[in-house]
Amino acid sequence: MKAFTGAAFATLCALALSGCIDSEGPTLPDAKPVFGEKLKLQFFTLRKGFAQEPEQATFVWNGSLYAHVSGGMKDVSGFSVHPFEAGDYILQEVPVRHPRITEYALVHKIADAVYQVIAIDEADADEATRTAHCGKGSKTDASPCRIATRDQLFDFARATAARRKDDGGLVLRLDDGSDRRHKPRR
Numbered sequence: 001m002k003a004f005t006g007a008a009f010a011t012l013c014a015l016a017l018s019g020c021i022d023s024e025g026p027t028l029p030d031a032k033p034v035f036g037e038k039l040k041l042q043f044f045t046l047r048k049g050f051a052q053e054p055e056q057a058t059f060v061w062n063g064s065l066y067a068h069v070s071g072g073m074k075d076v077s078g079f080s081v082h083p084f085e086a087g088d089y090i091l092q093e094v095p096v097r098h099p100r101i102t103e104y105a106l107v108h109k110i111a112d113a114v115y116q117v118i119a120i121d122e123a124d125a126d127e128a129t130r131t132a133h134c135g136k137g138s139k140t141d142a143s144p145c146r147i148a149t150r151d152q153l154f155d156f157a158r159a160t161a162a163r164r165k166d167d168g169g170l171v172l173r174l175d176d177g178s179d180r181r182h183k184p185r186r
Helices: 009-013 127-133 150-163
Strands: 021-024 038-047 050-061 066-071 076-083 089-095 101-111 114-119 145-147 168-174
Touching (some): 050 076, 101 150, 101 168, 127 145
Parallel strands (some): 021 145
Antiparallel strands (some): 038 050, 066 076, 076 089, 101 114, 114 168
């Protein structure tokens, strides 16, 4: 599995790892700014239950995705977040290294402004699902599991959600400073 790109997006998608699903372009259209117009995030890689490799990054909604504007996570050019099942979300990430490929992660809310991000991994699904849904990338793009539809994505996301993993990434949503109404004046 990939690590949410850099600690957090490595968390987000834990994406750069083999075994994760991807697609040629996004399979979930009509993205909306689910978490507001601006996101300041603190990322950690989760390994064996421990948070490591802290990294912060800021993303701004550009009308179609949260685009990277500053901080770490330079391997991620942008992402969108889509409501899924049981209060979880699916993250569609556009990596810098392959801008025409979309990678996916499951985002599970742990507490207010605290999320676990787990790459959606083909290995979490049974053999029949992998056989039915996994296509392969091109010779220059060795995707282990290339999907094409929303239903395929949801089948793999459900399999990953059922695994209850303790790895991936931990993401904290920080105050982005945009709401000054509640801050004391000096």
